[in-house]
Amino acid sequence: MYSALNRINALAAFTLSTLTVLTFLCYASTAFNDSSRPATINAATVVLKNVPDYVVSREKNDLGVLRFDLNADLTPVFNWNVKQLFVYLVAEYASEKNNINQVVLWDHIMRHDVDSPVLKLKNENLKYYFWDDGHGLLGNKNVTLKLEWNIIPNAGQLPLWSSTGSFKLAFPDKYSSVHQ
């Protein structure tokens, strides 16, 4: 503390240590929040195809095509420790090949105070292809569509939360013709 530079160093270090404590307290103030929210999901115009997935191999795999409605208000999920949410719609089902399949059909980055925290989609197209790695979708009456979100905080863990609403999707027992 015998010189100005010495004092500046001490002051800066103390300030940054204080910032560390304040950031931890910010995390602690939101660590036990319940971030689950209801969502209404609906799917229509469901079509099932069986076509070669050229990216993987020449085999024919099941491809699901559908449009969906999505309504969810994620406003209460945001707090001063939330930087953004990574929201996605996932289709979960069991098949002969796998006990659990989870295919992300649509996603969205929802930034705090930049993007709208309310999701209101009608007749939306899928963002990603709904491929199965075999014939798991043929006649599958138990495909669950769920909305989930990953919280990206300012400080702390990145928890994954699920909506309380979901939609049960049923695929037809026959493939539709390829030329649609």
Add this chain to the structure above:
Amino acid sequence: MFGISDYMDYEGQRLAERIFQVIIVLFGSVGWLYGYYVQDFKMTVMALGAGFALAFLVTIPPWPLYRRSPLKWVSAAPDDKKKRK
């Protein structure tokens, strides 16, 4: 520093350190509470930054406040050439 003396006596250094600790903790606490109230952590960081600026102005320059307890040096002994061998 910069050709100007930045000297503070020991009591002054002790006082300067105490003052900036109090300023930073105060601005940090109030800033945190305000940030929690408006749910915006940027406010907390900015409050801490304001505290840093204030503490800088109050405790870095060698104000006369920090020079009030100069060291009491013993007066110089007379130069006694006879004692040297």
